Amino acid sequence: MEKKLAFLGPRGTFTEEAARTLTQRQPLSLVPYPSIIDVLDAVSNKEVAFGVVPMENSIEGTVNSTLDWLIHEVDLPILAELALPIAQNLLVAKREQALPLSAITKVLSHPQAIAQSHNFLRENLPHAKIEYMNSTALAAKTVSEHPEEPWAAVGTKLNVEIYPLEFAREQIQDYSNNYTRFVLVGTEPLELQASSREKTTILVTLPEDFPGALYQVLAAFAWRKVNLSRIESRPTKKALGSYYFVIDIEQKMDDVLLPGAFAEIEAIGCQVRQLGTYPFYMQGAKLEANL
Numbered sequence: 001m002e003k004k005l006a007f008l009g010p011r012g013t014f015t016e017e018a019a020r021t022l023t024q025r026q027p028l029s030l031v032p033y034p035s036i037i038d039v040l041d042a043v044s045n046k047e048v049a050f051g052v053v054p055m056e057n058s059i060e061g062t063v064n065s066t067l068d069w070l071i072h073e074v075d076l077p078i079l080a081e082l083a084l085p086i087a088q089n090l091l092v093a094k095r096e097q098a099l100p101l102s103a104i105t106k107v108l109s110h111p112q113a114i115a116q117s118h119n120f121l122r123e124n125l126p127h128a129k130i131e132y133m134n135s136t137a138l139a140a141k142t143v144s145e146h147p148e149e150p151w152a153a154v155g156t157k158l159n160v161e162i163y164p165l166e167f168a169r170e171q172i173q174d175y176s177n178n179y180t181r182f183v184l185v186g187t188e189p190l191e192l193q194a195s196s197r198e199k200t201t202i203l204v205t206l207p208e209d210f211p212g213a214l215y216q217v218l219a220a221f222a223w224r225k226v227n228l229s230r231i232e233s234r235p236t237k238k239a240l241g242s243y244y245f246v247i248d249i250e251q252k253m254d255d256v257l258l259p260g261a262f263a264e265i266e267a268i269g270c271q272v273r274q275l276g277t278y279p280f281y282m283q284g285a286k287l288e289a290n291l
């Protein structure tokens, strides 16, 4: 029987595109789930072997529900990461007479997609109500199912191929270098295409807040000349002002330098949890220098 991979659905999300690109050589059956949390829970409960969820967008930053669920609720290793170029479009149901932007009363989409098109929406549809949905594809599907309503969705080009929709405007994102990083998580190994770039993600907990604590953590990487590509603080949810630090390291775990750096960090009383050590891929190369 084919192994299953869960993705944030319904059909036509950016996440589906990422899942297909990441696993194109694998005989997997792709199953849509209604939310990011449902995807991660399905992998954790072993309903499916793998899952793909969005992790970070170059305009809007971290997808908090993904990161927080991986930190607090499930223990799933990241197996791979893919950065995809994202283009947002304003989509309306197919109708005989074109719908002018001024007639649109409601815009539906995923909060990340709305945030990526914030300036466009403020300038062109200041009167429209915003309704957040679990994914861009769910917004597109909903709009296509209500052609009698003057509604629009913010979503992918693929949605126009899947649902009876047309473009009201193409490419409405506020910045052209719009990329989202997606992660593949799983409870078993998966044979993936080789990549020249590898990453390790860790979660660091400081023992207490003392002067220079974070500086000492960073020093363990700095003097070893280990490059970090992201540092993000997320609340531990235990007390106000108490944080975890999520650190992306531009190196694989089997590197001799990382065990030494982790031991040094642990020696000052920090806890280090690995969230994964994995290959990193990128479609289109514009942002390469910054990733």
Ligand SMILES: O=C(O)C(=O)C[C@]1(C(=O)O)C=C[C@@H](O)C=C1
Pocket (backbone or CB within 6 Å): 008, 012, 013, 014, 015, 016, 054, 057, 063, 086, 110, 112, 113, 134, 135, 136, 137, 180
């Ligand atoms: O709604 C989708 O199509 C998704 O795949 C989710 C998501 C996200 O959460 O970041 C993915 C990429 C875009 O940044 C906007 C939305």
